[in-house]
Amino acid sequence: MNVLQAFSYFVREAAVGLARSLRVSLLAILTIAVSLFLSGMVLLVSKNLARTAQEWRAEARFTVYLAPEVDAAGKAAVGATIAQGRWTASLEEITPDVARERFERAFPSLSELVAERGEGALPFSFEAVIKPVPAADSAAFSAWVEELRRQPGVVMVDADQDWIGQVETVLTLIRGLGLALAAILLGASIFTIASVVRLTSFLYREEIAVMRLVGATEFYIRGPFYFEGILQGLLGGLIAAGALGGVHLLIEPRIASSLLAGALASRFLTPLELVALVAFGALAGWTGAVVSLNRETLDAPGS
Numbered sequence: 617m618n619v620l621q622a623f624s625y626f627v628r629e630a631a632v633g634l635a636r637s638l639r640v641s642l643l644a645i646l647t648i649a650v651s652l653f654l655s656g657m658v659l660l661v662s663k664n665l666a667r668t669a670q671e672w673r674a675e676a677r678f679t680v681y682l683a684p685e686v687d688a689a690g691k692a693a694v695g696a697t698i699a700q701g702r703w704t705a706s707l708e709e710i711t712p713d714v715a716r717e718r719f720e721r722a723f724p725s726l727s728e729l730v731a732e733r734g735e736g737a738l739p740f741s742f743e744a745v746i747k748p749v750p751a752a753d754s755a756a757f758s759a760w761v762e763e764l765r766r767q768p769g770v771v772m773v774d775a776d777q778d779w780i781g782q783v784e785t786v787l788t789l790i791r792g793l794g795l796a797l798a799a800i801l802l803g804a805s806i807f808t809i810a811s812v813v814r815l816t817s818f819l820y821r822e823e824i825a826v827m828r829l830v831g832a833t834e835f836y837i838r839g840p841f842y843f844e845g846i847l848q849g850l851l852g853g854l855i856a857a858g859a860l861g862g863v864h865l866l867i868e869p870r871i872a873s874s875l876l877a878g879a880l881a882s883r884f885l886t887p888l889e890l891v892a893l894v895a896f897g898a899l900a901g902w903t904g905a906v907v908s909l910n911r912e913t914l915d916a917p918g919s
Contacts, residue, residue, distance in 0.1 A: 625840070629840035647801065651805050656856055659885065672780050685769070698744055707744045809901050845901040845902050857894055
């Protein structure tokens with residue numbers, strides 16, 4: 617028997633084995649589909665959140681607001697402190713008039729509120745573009761921000777980097793919890809597949825005994841069971857990939873109008889990532905088959 621014939625035999629026998637234990641096979645397939653779907657969702661959400669966080673960090677602003685009574689020398693001192701910071705990429709002075717124009721463009725319906733308050737409605741401020749802060753420099757950056765807050769005349773320091781850092785912390789937590797839950801479900805699916813393969817081998821115990829008597833090799837005997845596990849994993853992976861695609865199609869029309877939808881699912885998994893997801897399902901199925909196929913399982917009755 618050549619390789620092609622052996623492959624055809626293994627696939628045919630694996631399909632028959634699935635049919636003979638259809639209910640438990642469906643349980644194994646659905647279990648691995650759920651675990652891979654969850655893994656894919658964790659990958660999809662974390663990938664999009666990481667990209668969104670990078671975009672927000674690139675567009676982040678660092679604004680220092682000054683009290684109205686600060687004179688020119690005080691403004692110059694604060695500006696020099698910001699400009700000399702090693703994280704400052706650029707610095708711009710925002711006068712009350714410029715701030716008012718910005719506010720009226722952004723909130724035209726509220727422009728009368730600013731007009732009623734007069735000149736002191738919006739304070740003088742410095743707006744800086746901050747370079748990406750490495751994790752190793754986060755403590756030094758925080759100390760620099762605190763130093764700015766203690767500067768005479770500084771009313772408030774608004775650093776977008778603070779809440780972006782919180783988003784990245786939440787992202788790490790989501791990844792960890794999602795992967796932990798996916799690993800638990802994947803372990804359950806491997807155990808289920810192992811149980812299904814063990815049940816199928818029990819149903820074939822008489823045929824296996826005959827095959828041993830006529831000199832069949834271990835590879836020839838075990839091959840169909842390996843392929844049965846692989847087939848279960850492949851089917852579970854395909855179901856998971858299809859479910860991920862369906863969820864993304866449901867969310868896609870809302871991406872343009874919803875900030876949350878855009879942040880979570882603006883980009884779908886790449887074809888390579890989908891193939892890897894399905895292949896991982898096949899690997900999990902093969903692992904379950906290997907776990908179940910020990911010498912005692914395949915021995916003839918009474919041996």
